[in-house]
Amino acid sequence: MTDFDTTIPPTASPEVEFVSQINWNTGREIDPVPQSGLQRSYVRDYARTLEDGGFDYTLVPYFSSSPESFVLAAAVGAVTERLKPVVALRPNHTHPLVAAQKLATLDQLTEGRAVVHLISGGNDAEQRKQGDYEPKDRRYARTSEYIDLLRRAWTEPAPFSHEGEFYKFDEFGPGFAPYDAPIPISIGGESDAAYQVGSSQADWFAYNSGASLEQTRKDFDRVAAIAAAAGRPTPRFWVTFRPVIAPTAEQAWEKAYDYAVRLKTGSVHLAKALGVDPASVRSEATGQRNARSYAEQERYDRALWFGFTRATGGRGAASAGLVGTPETVAAAILDYIDAGASVVSIKGYDTLADAQDHGRHLLPLVRQELAHRKATGQRGPLQAQHLGYADDRVAAAADRAAELAGAGL
Template sequence: MPTEFISVTFPNASTEIAPIPGAGIDPEFLVRYAKNLDDYGFNYTLVPYGSDSYDPFTIGATIAAVTKNVSVIIALRPNTLYPTVAAKALATLDQLSKGRVVVHFIAGGSDAEQAKEGDFLSKDERYGRLEDYIKILRRAWESDAPFDWDSKYYTFKGFTNKVRPTKGTIPVSVGGSSDEAYRIGGSLADIFGLWGEPLKETKEQIDRIYGEAEKAGRKDRPRIWVTFRPIIAETDELA
């Protein structure tokens, strides 16, 4: 099984350990960091999203413009962008980067965080909306025929997408630890994101995801990416 490496990109040198109060975008830092990822062979970098964060599409476009190999993962909450608009925005960035875009969906785990941007759906409803969202994106990317949509979450008529991804589609990543997250990720996602946990618990989660993929009739399985926070020093004792 191949192993790939993913980083997180932030717009400045501020970190949880060494915060820089009031720090804004540092263009020189961002460009230098992105180029370092390319030079050191990272496969992906995630541009995170929160209600108080910078726009991930703009940050992602900057990364793509100064790199040649690293793929950009755009974190996206469905409540922040209508799916037909997102389909075009992601495909535009994919063309600019020559096929180096992935989208990571955040259904929304915190009611308070979602409410900051006007989203008052329940957690189950947020996952229902995400399911629609992914299906709409795939339809928009993979067919140039006009189509309608009429569901609890989205309604539109005659949408035609002429802005297509470089490779015909864009990989979709989903995360979460609820039953709905496993169901939607297992049935629809290309990649499922997990937090680093003990091996036993991690295996149980992966088995759940694969089980949902099988129930959905998939012949393939989602790839798995796992988030770790390594503590690095010159020796194990120092770390």
């Protein structure tokens, strides 16, 4: 602790907001049962759990087989007072002027809580299910034009016409306006095209796959440089993790490896149950390919773990774990806040139970540290006291859990 520098890094974000994905039924990745239904009471309870736990946003995801994200976001908004729905939207299935109208309506209904996350598409097979045959670079070019039209639809005071590469219309507007300001637009991805479009046009830049602190700092610098060259402010940085917390390091690592074993088995069984070749659902997204390369080493920095990525082969959603006691994982999140992250997405594998635990035990620790910094102008002791892998006892606990998991992983 004597070597710990209490100086707040110049890159550190002074505040952070937390995101967690909404779940629409009791299905879990660690116990996959093919379910197509939406359980209304579960959506209500899950959304209120997030709000009561101190989460600021909930991501409303979109897949070709999922509930429709606008409708689900409206339901979330109706059963909460503060929680902000982040609508995942693929430009290929909703015209930008219609999307602007829907988003503004949601923003009015929720009194300014709407956010949109644009998904250009990381899996060609999934895109083709809804008729999108554009290659990846063309998808990002379409997203670029889409963003311009969203903002114009929200702000133009008079009718306007447009003829672009992907969209053409005459004398639209004025459009239906958001509640009190343009709606924040988020873009994610790690391809060159994603960096160019997201950095120069988005309000948030999202990282879904996880990366080491060293790489994260480089990535943030890259975004900032592109934004500056475009004459835009640097977007907010949004990072995503799958925390596994428990009262002791031993319990946390046993839980993490248990989840990983179940994910490995479950992801294959679920794909087969749906009649899909497991190998075919591996994402072509650059971020997921990067995550699979990280999985070769697995452990990074304080508590970052890519065992979930190795277990699933990079299939499915975000899989970068943070493993340890609540204090260790909070310290790891603070490391990313120190690098510049101001939006942090966390979602557990035990869905509702993990959301409750994160709200009770994890979010308050991060917020307490940020309050300490605001009051004193210095970093507190949390990061100095909870070292993660640098503590031999923690590393030994991880090693023992790996041995117990054995061939299962």
